[in-house]
Amino acid sequence: MITLYDHPRSGNCYRVRLFLSLIGLASRRVFVDVLARANHTEAFERVSAFRQVPAIQDGDDEPIWDSHAILLYLAHRYAPQWIAPSDQMGQMHAWISVSTNEIANSLQPLRLTKVVSTEEAAHHLGVDASLLDVAGLERKTHRTLAAFNKRLTEHEWLAVSRSVADVDCYGYLALAEEAGIDVANYPAIAAWRHRIEALPGYVRHGDTASSAPHDGFLNNP
Template sequence: MLTLYDHPRSGNCYKVRLFLALIGKDYQRIFVDVLARKNQTAEFERISAFQQVPALTDGGTDIWDSHAILLHLAHHYAPGWLAPLPQTGAMHAWISVSANEIANSLQPLRLTHVVSHAEAAHHLGVSEALLDIPGMQTRTDRVLHRMDKRLATSRWLAGTDAPTVADIACYGYAALAEEAAIDIATYPAIAAWRERIRQLPGYVPPGP
């Protein structure tokens, strides 16, 4: 049995829960109260090197980082979600966008809307005075514009005929854009892509 160490409000945890649902894989969830700092223990560090959620235990293997987990699950249980060789590079590039551009724009911007600024600063590792919300907004607009441009010419981010783990990686926080006060209607190709993902068999929405 797979075990997912999870927080229901985390977009990174959501993308793993969504993928597990899409591939029909049973698992058990263990709630980790990161707001109460329950992740900051030596025991959890043995599972997740940076004490972050999500983390996954698969038999005797511990995997941390949402993108590493998605790729582990795809390679072991759902290879159809991996891009074929001509699009492999594009798949990994868009996973990198999720881990870098989205993680440094939409993800922290949304955090400043759903928790206090003091709590957001703690999770981002900066002082509250250094929270650059206008900068987050600018970076968010930039990455969403580029995603929208890509999706205006391709149904899926990797340029494949079917979704790949890259779509799930980027969808995790794109699904929560409204919680960052983003009007997704201004990005029509992203809006259409989100709807395509919602129509996939097994889809589950964000939330507990």
């Protein structure tokens, strides 16, 4: 069984939990208390090179960290139907790259400033609290969402066919309201979110009903 090192509020962890549920793959979840800095240990560094969640351990294989890498690994090994056809492969990887760059530098940190304290957000973003530019993050977020909305106005799925890129980008686009974004202003994104939410196996952020029980607080992973 796959072990998932997880934090329930993380959008990065959510995209992995969601994909595991969509492909019907059982997992054992280990809660890593990142707010208590439980990930800042040499032991956890052996699981995740940059001490970040999520990470997975698939049997006796070497651990895999980074949510984007985890999704691609799971798709290639267990759910090839989520890999785009060869003529759409470039688009799939391009939109995964958008998740790792544009979303990770706009919507993702903007949401963080709303759900934790300013000091905690600054710590995780690696900046001084006085340097947090929330207004700038809001502008970047709206530019990113406008690009998504245009793409999804023209196509049902990001890579034309449904692929792992949709789950990757959905992880934080599903949480846009927590960043203070009204998704009604982006109707194509809203419709795309509904399509994902209608898929068999879909679980909402924070819904643990279809997951294996937690192993509790991980202070010494």
